[in-house]
Amino acid sequence: MESTKFNLFSFSGKMKTLHLSWMAFFITFVVWFNFAPLLQMVKTSLGLSTQEIKTLLILNVALTIPARVIIGMLTDKYGPRLVYSALLAICSIPCFVFVLSDSFIQAAIARFLLGFIGAGFVIGIRLVSEWFPHDELGTAEGIYGGWGNFGSAAAAFTLPTLALMFGGEDGWRYAVGVTGLMSLVFSVIFYRNVQDTPKGSTYFKPKHLAAMEVTSKGDFVLLLIMKIPMYAALALLAWKLAPSNIGMLSDTVVNAFYVGLVVLYGYEVFQVWKVNKSIFFKPVPEMHQYKFKQVAVLNVLYFATFGSELAVVSMLPLFFSETFELTAVLAGMVASAYAFMNLMSRPGGGWISDKFGRKSTLLILTAGLAVGYFMMGQVNSEWPLWLAVCAAMVCSFFVQAGEGAVFATVPLIKRRMTGQIAGMTGAYGNVGAVVYLTVLSFVDYQTFFYVIAGTAVLGFATLMFMEEPSGQIAEVNEDGSVTLINVSH
Template identity: 85%
Template sequence: MDSTAFSIFSFKGKMKVLHLSWMAFFITFVVWFNFAPLLSMVKETLGLTTEEIKTLLILNVALTIPARVVIGMLTDKYGPRLVYSALLAVCSIPCFMFALSDSFLQAAIARFLLGFIGAGFVIGIRLVSEWFPHDQLGTAEGIYGGWGNFGSAAAAFTLPTLALVFGGEDGWRYAVAITGAMSLVFSAIFYFNVEDTPKGATYFKPKHLTAMEVTSKGDFFFLLIMKIPMYGALALLGWKLSPAGIGMLSDFTVTCIYLSLVALYAYEISQVWKVNKNIFAEPVPEVHQYKFKQVAVLNILYFATFGSELAVVSMLPLFFSETFELTPVMAGMVASAYAFMNLMSRPGGGWLSDKFGRKSTLLILTAGLAVGYFLMGQVGSHWPLWLAVAAAMACSFFVQAGEGAVFATVPLIKRRMTGQIAGMTGAYGNVGAVVYLTVLSFVDYSTFFYVIAGTAVLGFATLILMEEPNGQIAEVNDDGSVTMIDVSH
């Protein structure tokens, strides 16, 4: 832990680690979202149908749900420096594949594999928590999340211009390839300039890599229940690709996907049992206990915050275009106001958490989120455009500040499992996106916004059960001694 002053303009010690971390996250988001801004060019060059384009958008997020869980576990085991560098290097390969693709199948495989780079976020959460004390952690995690998240907006602004600069029908290929090259080069920069912990600090690792540890019998069953929505979201994606959805996959293939998910869940139950069966024989000493309900509440809140952000960013240009009869370019610029809020809102949510407490900040922001989406549900063509944009930006503030406040709390639950907890919470954000976008395919825009407002109210209700992180958490060193880590003043 580096307890020196927090100086945003410094590039030494913990501040250097923070800046390199958000840059790595920024690049993962540029690569992950390098398709949407170039969509019409890709569609024309490869001769794709609208249905095939929609399929590519679905495939782009499909793998991110399991990837965030897997990457969280690998981060806890092997350390953020190695895992982030490897992810940036390996994911440049499907990025180059997409740039070179000349058929729908090749593009589909590349976009599916690129879903893995969306898991990069989880790695930095653990890395930043190793370097910053609890009273600076929310602000640091907020800057990491907010500035990194801005990569999606940066891709939207720069890649179409880049494609035009290169010109011709292959301009988009060069633009996509440049993002892959950025990822590859930065993987080396990151590896040679970052350490997992400050000098002399211990990097605590979980005892097991295969499943999350829990510390009570009730939490054992609670964990298994909270795993179900993640499999449900993947099943929902399978259904969307079935003949009942967009018809990309046959009924037989989709049935195989469903059976595979059931088999995977059964395997996961066996791994959770293997890791935690000792709690049924003897209780865990109180000093080492943590409450899984803390994780569950954060999962639900991230479902409503980041899940709604991903869904709303996808549909907002179309919403403004249809509601106010704007040109696609104008609608895209107006909708980008929502993403722009990330630069300040997410760090703001983390800072508020540091100053006024984790739970009280989350309660206020979740209430604002519910009101914000209820307001968005009221927006119609009779509204002045500036007022609709103001409503979207106000709503966006609560969404992204809420994300910052969620991840200001995640590292304070159990240090050695921060990657696993961040992975599960992050995956719930993607589950939320899948659920909300599926709802959108059945209902009108205002109902869609009301549904998100309703889940925010549900999040507020579960938040009442959360306990403010308090005192210290205990971690065991390799020699058996115990280190106490402060999580509150």
């Protein structure tokens, strides 16, 4: 752990690691969201129907749910430096495939595979936690998350202009190609300039990669229950692509997919049993125990915060253009106010957590989240536009500060499993997005906002079960000695 001062304008030691981490995350989000701002151009160029475009949007987020879990495990095992560099390099390939695609199927496969780059976020959470002490961790993770997340807004602002500068029907291809090139180049820069831990520190790895470790029988059952929504969200995506909805997949393929998910869940239950069966015969020493309910609560909160952010960012331009009869360009600019809040809100949520405690911060922000979305549900065409924009920005503050506060807590649960825990919590954000966007396809905008407010109230209730991280985490070195890591003052 580096003891140097927290100075945002420094580019050495832990601050260099933080800056390179948020830049890597920023690039993954630019690549992941390089399609949304160019929808119209892609639609015209490839001759796609509105339904096919909607399918591409769904496919873009589909793979991120399992990807975040897998990437979290790989990060714990092989270290953030190698995994982030590899992800940036490998994911430039489907980006280039998308650039060269000339049919819906080619574009669909490329967008589906690009969902993997959305898992990059998880890697930096572990990396930043290795370099910063507990009293700076929330702020550092908030800066990493907030500034990196801004990549989606940066893509929305710059890529249409870039496409027009290249000009012609293929302008969008060049714009998307530039993002792939950025990813490839930065993978080399990242690998050459980052270390997994400060000099002299140990990088603790989990004993098992196949499944998450738990330390009590109750936690074993809770882990299996918390896995179900991730499979349900993937089943929901398959259902959206079935003949009765979008019609991209046949009934046979969809049913095969359902069976596959059930088999996969069964396999995962087996792996969890294999890794954790010893707890049924011999209790885990108290020093090495952790409470999985902490992870479960953070999963629910990230479902409501990041899940709603992903869903709202997707629908807000349309909401403003339909409610206030704005042009597409103006609606996009107005809606971007929501994403802009990321630059300060997420670091703010982490900083407040560092100063005033993790649980109390989450309680206040979750309550604000519920009120914010309830307020958004009241917005209609009789409101002045400026007031509606203010309501969206206030709501956005609580959403993103809440995300910052969630990931100020994640690294304080069990250090060697930070990647796995961040992967699961991050995946829950995507599960939330899938659920909310599915709800939106059935109800009006007002009801959609009320549903999110309702889940925030549910999140507030689950927070009652969370315990403020305190004391120290015990991790065992390879030679058998124990290192104690402080998680509170």
